[in-house]
Amino acid sequence: MEVEHIKADVLCVGGGIGGLMAAIRSSELGAKTVVAEKGNTSHSGKGGGGCDHYLCYIPDIHGPDMDAFIEEMLQTQQRHNFEGLGMKRMRVHIARTFDIVKMWDRWGIPMKYNGEYHYAGHAFPGGFRCLLKYAGRWQKPVLTQKALEKGVQIVNRVMIFDLVSDGEKVVGAIGIDTRDEKLVVFEAKSVILGTGGMSRLYPSPTPGWFNNIATRLSLTGDGRAMAYRAGAALQNVEMRQQHAGPKYYARFGQATWIGVFRDAQDKPIGPFVTKPERLYGDITPEVNKNIFLEYAQKGRGPVFMDGRGMSKEDLDYMMHWLPHEGNTPLIDHMKENGIDYLKHPIEFMTYDHGSGGRIRTNERGETTLAGLYAIGDELANGVSNATVFGWISGEQATDFAKQAGTPDRKVIDEMVNDKKALVETIRGHINGPAWKEVNVALQQIMSDYAGPQRTEALLDMGLFHLRRIRQKALDGMIAGNPHELGRALEVLNMIDIGELVFISSMERKETRGLHIRPDYPLTNPRLNKKVLVIEKVDRKPVTKWC
Numbered sequence: 118m119e120v121e122h123i124k125a126d127v128l129c130v131g132g133g134i135g136g137l138m139a140a141i142r143s144s145e146l147g148a149k150t151v152v153a154e155k156g157n158t159s160h161s162g163k164g165g166g167g168c169d170h171y172l173c174y175i176p177d178i179h180g181p182d183m184d185a186f187i188e189e190m191l192q193t194q195q196r197h198n199f200e201g202l203g204m205k206r207m208r209v210h211i212a213r214t215f216d217i218v219k220m221w222d223r224w225g226i227p228m229k230y231n232g233e234y235h236y237a238g239h240a241f242p243g244g245f246r247c248l249l250k251y252a253g254r255w256q257k258p259v260l261t262q263k264a265l266e267k268g269v270q271i272v273n274r275v276m277i278f279d280l281v282s283d284g285e286k287v288v289g290a291i292g293i294d295t296r297d298e299k300l301v302v303f304e305a306k307s308v309i310l311g312t313g314g315m316s317r318l319y320p321s322p323t324p325g326w327f328n329n330i331a332t333r334l335s336l337t338g339d340g341r342a343m344a345y346r347a348g349a350a351l352q353n354v355e356m357r358q359q360h361a362g363p364k365y366y367a368r369f370g371q372a373t374w375i376g377v378f379r380d381a382q383d384k385p386i387g388p389f390v391t392k393p394e395r396l397y398g399d400i401t402p403e404v405n406k407n408i409f410l411e412y413a414q415k416g417r418g419p420v421f422m423d424g425r426g427m428s429k430e431d432l433d434y435m436m437h438w439l440p441h442e443g444n445t446p447l448i449d450h451m452k453e454n455g456i457d458y459l460k461h462p463i464e465f466m467t468y469d470h471g472s473g474g475r476i477r478t479n480e481r482g483e484t485t486l487a488g489l490y491a492i493g494d495e496l497a498n499g500v501s502n503a504t505v506f507g508w509i510s511g512e513q514a515t516d517f518a519k520q521a522g523t524p525d526r527k528v529i530d531e532m533v534n535d536k537k538a539l540v541e542t543i544r545g546h547i548n549g550p551a552w553k554e555v556n557v558a559l560q561q562i563m564s565d566y567a568g569p570q571r572t573e574a575l576l577d578m579g580l581f582h583l584r585r586i587r588q589k590a591l592d593g594m595i596a597g598n599p600h601e602l603g604r605a606l607e608v609l610n611m612i613d614i615g616e617l618v619f620i621s622s623m624e625r626k627e628t629r630g631l632h633i634r635p636d637y638p639l640t641n642p643r644l645n646k647k648v649l650v651i652e653k654v655d656r657k658p659v660t661k662w663c
């Protein structure tokens with residue numbers, strides 16, 4: 118197998134919103150910066166289809182008390198995003214949001230509506246509106262162009278599947294070209310992981326239709342799996358996340374809809390609005406994402422997003438934003454099927470949207486492994502988080518690279534030999550399960566044994582099955598071409614994270630949020646301010662409370 122070598126001061130793994138922001142900043146500070154992207158930076162990642170809300174504090178609009186803004190924001194779904202990250206980081210984040218907004222607007226991502234900063238959605242009537250509306254449909258091409266202008270080298274269609282560490286710090290990363298039979302080896306003085314979230318560990322709402330997920334098929338927690346294997350700590354990987362969207366059509370954008378969530382008897386399911394409110398939406402699912410599932414389980418469903426009674430002007434406003442929120446296919450579907458939102462309520466559902474864990478970092482984006490930074494959805498969901506910490510990590514990683522010595526080539530070569538053997542073994546398998554089969558089996562194990570109910574006995578059994586599946590995959594999983602090889606490596610990463618979910622779930626002997634332990638039904642208040650950390654010690658996963 119051919120091996121290509123690329124050298125960088127700063128390597129950004131993942132060219133999503135966070136990775137591109139980090140790369141732009143480090144390159145303008147003088148570092149030789151390379152972005153390695155599994156897809157294509159102009160449309161890859163969660164930000165690739167567009168976004169329409171940016172969490173942003175503007176003192177002239179919200180008043181001088183930033184903590185009051187934070188308090189209000191934490192009553193919305195943002196609290197799930199920031200859980201366990203601490204107030205220090207939150208303040209750093211919020212304080213920098215407006216600077217990024219002004220910069221993006223200058224770069225050509227429209228951050229104003231009708232010439233003004235405009236806030237709507239994700240809000241309680243009468244409360245602060247914390248999320249700025251912006252037209253993010255084409256944000257990725259703009260960021261890609263900006264990165265190129267700043268001299269960043271973008272390497273598309275390369276999936277990084279392991280980091281190289283010399284035992285003390287990270288010194289590079291190894292990837293495969295997903296189109297050509299080639300290993301791509303990066304020598305780097307510092308590495309930023311902007312690999313996004315994790316979406317294929319649990320089944321989609323329509324298991325037969327694998328790709329029916331609100332995020333992206335290719336977001337498979339690679340960053341956290343690699344970080345863990347290289348020696349960095351993760352936290353709260355056992356916590357699950359949910360989202361809500363149109364039934365059987367998993368999409369983000371619940372807060373872009375204007376309307377009232379009503380049951381089959383036309384009764385609002387929440388106390389917040391009784392008629393469509395353009396500026397607030399209906400925030401009920403942000404208070405309880407599980408509400409649609411609870412209605413279904415109690416035989417009280419279906420529940421609809423109901424826009425009846427809204428004005429044509431409000432409808433046009435909503436239809437203006439939905440494509441910015443990655444919902445173009447949904448609008449096409451409505452048009453093709455004659456669904457008129459002024460007349461036809463849309464049924465909604467709760468669905469899983471992956472593992473809520475994150476790579477452990479401080480407010481500078483540093484992981485517990487020297488030279489390794491993590492940003493964006495590897496920490497917390499949201500564009501503002503990805504941009505602010507992308508920017509900060511770009512600065513920190515550049516500083517680190519300036520004082521780091523040249524990476525030890527011997528360490529890199531040893532790792533390359535190991536990884537080459539792994540990919541050649543997978544490519545050499547002739548009969549065996551394809552990646553999809555392994556992925557489906559993994560999803561079944563996760564949802565049956567580490568899903569809605571988790572007991573010691575279930576977790577123990579699930580871990581046994583998961584390890585069995587891993588061995589079978591290593592022994593026989595086939596990959597007919599470089600693209601399938603990438604998918605197979607993704608599945609191996611997800612198996613690693615699945616294992617950590619089982620081990621951490623066993624350690625969290627309490628019920629909290631969606632981590633339901635019938636054998637430990639209490640929520641332990643002593644753990645309210647703690648996070649469960651998991652890291653590799655002597656080649657084994659070890660947990661501790663911090």
Ligand SMILES: Cc1cc2nc3c(=O)[nH]c(=O)nc-3n(C[C@H](O)[C@H](O)[C@H](O)COP(=O)(O)OP(=O)(O)OC[C@H]3O[C@@H](n4cnc5c(N)ncnc54)[C@H](O)[C@@H]3O)c2cc1C
Pocket residue numbers: 130131132133134135136153154155156158161162163164165166167168169170171172275276277278311312313314331332333335336337339340368369370442443444492493494495497498499500501503
């Ligand atoms: C439809 C939709 C609408 C949204 N709307 C909003 C909104 O309005 N407001 C908001 O705040 N948030 C929104 N979000 C969430 C927001 O898009 C994400 O939080 C944000 O994009 C995270 O940025 P990121 O850089 O961390 O990850 P991503 O943008 O997902 O980028 C990760 C990148 O890493 C690449 N990658 C992954 N693994 C590897 C690997 N092994 N090797 C190389 N490359 C790799 C991926 O291909 C991808 O390009 C929305 C998400 C979706 C899906």
